[in-house]
Every structure is written in C-alpha cells, then in structure tokens.
Amino acid sequence: MASYSTNEFRGGLKLILDNDPCSIIENELVKPGKGQAFNRVKLRNLKTGRVLEKTFKSGESVEAADVIDVDMEFSYNDGEFWYFMDPNTFEQVGAPDSAMVDSGKWIKAQELCTVTLWDGAPLVVSAPNFVELAVTETDPGLKGDTAQGGTKPATLESGAVVKVPLFIEEGELLKVDTRSGEYVSRVKS
Amino acid sequence: MPQHWQPTATLKTLKERARILESVRAFFLQRNVLEVETPVISNAAITDPQIESFSTLFHQKEFYLHTSPEFYMKRLLAAGSGDIYQISKVFRDDENGRNHNPEFTMLEWYRLGFNHHQLMDEMELLLSRLMIKEKVECQRLSYQQVFINQFEIDPFDADVFQLKQVAEKFNIETPLGMHDDSDMWLDWLMVEKIAPDFPKDSFTFLYDYPATQASLARLDKNDSRKANRFELFYGELELANGFYELTNADEQAKRFENDNIIRQQREQKLMPVDECLLDALKSGLPECSGVAIGIDRLMMVIMGAEHINEVISFGDEFSG
Numbered sequence: 001m002a003s004y005s006t007n008e009f010r011g012g013l014k015l016i017l018d019n020d021p022c023s024i025i026e027n028e029l030v031k032p033g034k035g036q037a038f039n040r041v042k043l044r045n046l047k048t049g050r051v052l053e054k055t056f057k058s059g060e061s062v063e064a065a066d067v068i069d070v071d072m073e074f075s076y077n078d079g080e081f082w083y084f085m086d087p088n089t090f091e092q093v094g095a096p097d098s099a100m101v102d103s104g105k106w107i108k109a110q111e112l113c114t115v116t117l118w119d120g121a122p123l124v125v126s127a128p129n130f131v132e133l134a135v136t137e138t139d140p141g142l143k144g145d146t147a148q149g150g151t152k153p154a155t156l157e158s159g160a161v162v163k164v165p166l167f168i169e170e171g172e173l174l175k176v177d178t179r180s181g182e183y184v185s186r187v188k189s
Numbered sequence: 190m191p192q193h194w195q196p197t198a199t200l201k202t203l204k205e206r207a208r209i210l211e212s213v214r215a216f217f218l219q220r221n222v223l224e225v226e227t228p229v230i231s232n233a234a235i236t237d238p239q240i241e242s243f244s245t246l247f248h249q250k251e252f253y254l255h256t257s258p259e260f261y262m263k264r265l266l267a268a269g270s271g272d273i274y275q276i277s278k279v280f281r282d283d284e285n286g287r288n289h290n291p292e293f294t295m296l297e298w299y300r301l302g303f304n305h306h307q308l309m310d311e312m313e314l315l316l317s318r319l320m321i322k323e324k325v326e327c328q329r330l331s332y333q334q335v336f337i338n339q340f341e342i343d344p345f346d347a348d349v350f351q352l353k354q355v356a357e358k359f360n361i362e363t364p365l366g367m368h369d370d371s372d373m374w375l376d377w378l379m380v381e382k383i384a385p386d387f388p389k390d391s392f393t394f395l396y397d398y399p400a401t402q403a404s405l406a407r408l409d410k411n412d413s414r415k416a417n418r419f420e421l422f423y424g425e426l427e428l429a430n431g432f433y434e435l436t437n438a439d440e441q442a443k444r445f446e447n448d449n450i451i452r453q454q455r456e457q458k459l460m461p462v463d464e465c466l467l468d469a470l471k472s473g474l475p476e477c478s479g480v481a482i483g484i485d486r487l488m489m490v491i492m493g494a495e496h497i498n499e500v501i502s503f504g505d506e507f508s509g
Contacts, residue, residue, distance in 0.1 A: 007283050027286070028286055028287055029284065029285065029287075029288075029289055030380050031239075031284065031289065032376050032379060032380055032420075032427060033420065033427050033430045034237065034239055034240075034402060034430060035239060035372070035375075035376035035379070035380075035402065036239065036372070036373045036376040036377070037239070037283075038364055038376075038377065054364075054365060055362060055364035055365070055381075056364055056365045056366055057364050057365065057366035057367055057368075057373070058283075059366070060365055060366030062365070
C-alpha cells in the first residue's frame with residue numbers, strides 16, 4: 001500500500017485519515033531545536049468538504065489516497081445517479097447525489113466537468129467555473145427599464161434559478177459563474 | 190524549485206541583514222572575542238537523532254555538511270584559542286517550512302569561565318545592540334518551573350503516563366504516531382502549550398532542561414536530573430540554544446554512543462562519532478559556555494517577517 005512520510009507532505013497531497021480521503025491544504029513543521037519535530041497539518045476531507053487540523057509526529061507514514069481528477073462529460077441523470085463519460089476512454093461512471101454537492105443544477109448534457117475519483121469511484125463532481133445556459137422561464141422585462149439595474153429571477157435549462165437583469169427574455173443564452181451562482185452576461189448567438 | 194529568478198528578500202531587508210552582521214562583528218571585536226572559520230564539510234558528524242546531516246562524496250567517500258560549527262570550535266578552544274565566535278552557513282536535512290530553511294546562517298560563540306547565566310547576560314547585551322535598544326528585557330524561566338506553573342507537574346520526575354494524563358486533562362490533542370516516550374511528550378507539551386504562552390513580543394530564556402535532553406550541556410552540579418542547557422525564544426519562536434559545556438570526554442563518548450543506539454532503534458542511519466572532538470576533550474576543554482543563534486530567525490523578528498524566505502536573499506531553493 002502506498003504511503004507518504006511527513007517529510008513528503010505538501011499542499012495538494014491526498015491521504016487517508018479515519019478512512020476518509022483528505023487533501024493537504026497547509027503543512028507546518030514545528031520543531032524544538034534539539035527535540036522531536038511535529039507536523040501541524042490543515043486538511044480538507046474530500047468526502048465532506050470539511051477542513052480539519054491534525055498533528056503528526058514527524059517521520060510518521062500515512063496511507064496515500066488514490067484520488068485523481070478526470071475531466072468527464074455529463075451524459076444523463078436517471079434520478080438516482082448522474083452519469084459521466086471519459087471522452088478519451090469512453091469509460092462511464094455514475095455519481096450519487098452526495099458527490100454532486102452544488103454541481104447538478106449547473107450542468108446539461110455534454111458539459112465537461114471535473115470528476116474526482118477515489119479508487120475509481122466518483123467522490124466529488126465540480127461543474128466548470130462558467131457555464132452557458134438558456135433561460136426557460138422568466139417574467140417579461142419592462143420596456144425602458146434597462147438603465148435602473150433592477151433584477152428578477154430566471155429559471156435556466158439546467159434547473160438553476162439565478163438573478164438576471166430585467167431586460168433578459170426567455171430563450172436567451174446566459175453566461176453564469178457557478179462558484180458565486182451569479183449571472184455574468186448574455187451570450188451572443 | 191524557485192518560482193522566478195528574483196531574490197525572495199527585499200533590498201531593505203538585505204541592507205538590514207548587512208547591518209546586523211556588521212554589529213555582531215563590532216560587538217565581539219570590542220570584547221576581544223576572536224572571529225574564526227572552521228570546515229563546513231567533515232568526516233565525522235553530529236549523532237543527535239533529532240538532527241539529520243546532508244552528506245556528499247569526495248573520492249567516493251562519504252563526508253557530511255556541518256549542522257553547527259560546534260565540534261571544530263571546541264577543538265580550537267582545547268587548543269588554546271581563548272574566546273571565539275563564528276558566523277557560518279549550516280545545513281540540516283528535512284527541515285523546511287515557514288520557520289526553517291535547510292541551509293541557514295548561525296552565529297555561534299564561546300566564552301571561557303562563563304556559566305550559562307553569564308552567557309545569557311551577554312546575549313541580552315548583544316540583542317540590545319542589534320535591536321538598537323537601551324536594554325532588551327528577557328524574561329528568564331526555568332524549564333521545571335514552567336511545567337509546574339502550567340501543568341502542576343514536575344518534568345524531572347513525571348513518567349510518560351503522567352504526561353499523557355496532563356495532555357488529557359488540558360485537552361491537548363495527541364499527535365498521530367506518538368510513542369510512550371517521556372521526552373517526546375515533554376517536547377509536545379512544550380510546543381503545543383508552553384511556548385505559545387510566552388509573551389508575544391518579547392524574549393524569553395528557558396533554562397535547565399531535563400538531563401535526558403542535555404545534548405552537549407553538563408549536568409547541574411547540585412541536581413543531576415537537570416542539564417545546564419538553555420534556549421532563547423521570541424514569542425514562541427525559538428532563536429538560540431546554549432550550553433554550559435560538557436567537558437568530560439567519557440561522558441561525551443557515552444552520549445554519542447547512546448545517540449547511535451537510539452538511531453539504530455529508530456532505523457535511522459548511524460553517524461560517525463567525532464573522535465577528534467573526544468581527543469580534544471581528553472586533552473582538556475576549558476570551562477566555558479557556548480551558544481548558537483539563528484541569524485535568519487533573528488532577522489524575522491527584526492523585520493516582522495512571516496516566512497523565513499523573506500529574510501534570505503534566495504530563500505526558495507527548497508520550496509514547492
């Protein structure tokens with residue numbers, strides 16, 4: 001079984017702690033000059049997203065987590081799983097709702113997402129930072145109201161609801177930032 | 190690997206660094222302490238299980254980069270050099286981070302006839318000069334007293350189970366991989382709870398460490414459970430380590446041997462003992478105290494730096 005010693009610790013390294021895969025955010029060496037060294041480590045639990053702090057006696061080995069990020073195309077959702085396909089190998093995986101976190105509401109078929117695989121199974125699916133989606137439903141904008149900067153809700157084809165300027169109409173293609181959930185611009189077709 | 194070709198320290202910091210080195214030399218010149226240079230690469234090496242040496246090859250034979258100039262400087266003292274100091278680059282493998290660079294600058298000096306408290310007095314004067322202050326106040330605490338104050342436990346008598354109880358009582362988490370080793374636990378309580386409680390913006394001397402952590406210090410003549418070793422901190426940042434020096438060659442040989450036994454138990458490399466140092470001690474090391482202070486850490490204090498890279502001209506050789 002692969003493992004890492006504390007002197008290999010650095011940001012981004014993936015470990016198994018309490019049976020969960022974690023990614024190192026920060027690693028600090030604490031060493032009394034003539035004494036035992038310790039590593040104070042900040043990690044993100046990749047399953048829960050929670051940040052935790054752990055201290056290791058330096059020299060300790062920790063099991064490595066077989067975690068990789070793969071860009072995969074979203075195929076469909078059958079109500080139980082979200083299916084993704086590797087465009088190079090055509091390999092398919094099904095991600096449960098828990099792995100989707102917020103991503104599900106931003107993606108439509110063929111969207112290229114980053115799928116984090118742990119021992120080959122989807123752990124987290126991240127939507128692209130920006131997506132382009134059509135408006136399926138929104139109230140008609142008021143004529144001559146464009147300058148006032150008001151907003152209204154609009155439902156997008158993926159199901160997400162975002163605040164948009166009043167001049168946006170149904171059927172228009174919008175660019176949205178999935179990290180903030182905010183409207184960015186209209187996409188000229 | 191460095192991210193870019195430019196230095197990691199500002200010109201302002203480099204100028205301040207030059208001023209500090211100049212002041213150190215002026216301080217010792219005034220006191221008739223001789224500046225010396227000793228080899229960086231040597232046959233023998235430090236045996237301390239907590240310190241790893243870099244090694245290199247000369248004609249296929251392994252040599253070591255020094256982790257401090259201590260052994261050579263003691264050979265000079267035994268040869269009759271009188272008071273000496275040295276400013277040198279030293280090297281420690283596996284030490285890298287916010288407060289560590291694998292190569293760093295050390296100021297080390299020895300004073301004949303001084304005990305460790307007299308050397309601490311002199312350090313206060315040096316710090317005052319370097320910090321350009323009338324008088325730098327350093328609090329002095331004994332190792333034993335801080336453990337009694339903080340945990341109501343005598344570090345010289347407590348066994349590992351009592352130390353673990355203390356950790357539990359004070360809600361101190363247990364690092365992964367801890368052994369039932371009382372020095373390991375004392376170190377952990379020190380870095381986790383005691384040092385963080387030192388006053389933030391001032392200097393603290395901690396003196397008279399447990400005999401099991403004597404390193405190259407002599408044992409106290411009235412209480413052999415403690416060694417006349419001290420450290421200097423700024424806030425919780427360790428700056429210097431000093432000894433009222435062990436002069437007994439047999440005792441020193443035993444400590445080297447014991448270090449290698451521990452190394453063997455921990456499956457670390459065994460290190461070649463410095464027989465020349467032992468011979469020098471046999472021929473007679475004068476009564477003296479010595480201390481080594483990390484110039485880069487001191488620069489961090491002076492410049493208010495968050496990372497050691499900020500005070501080293503090119504501090505990113507080992508980053509990433």
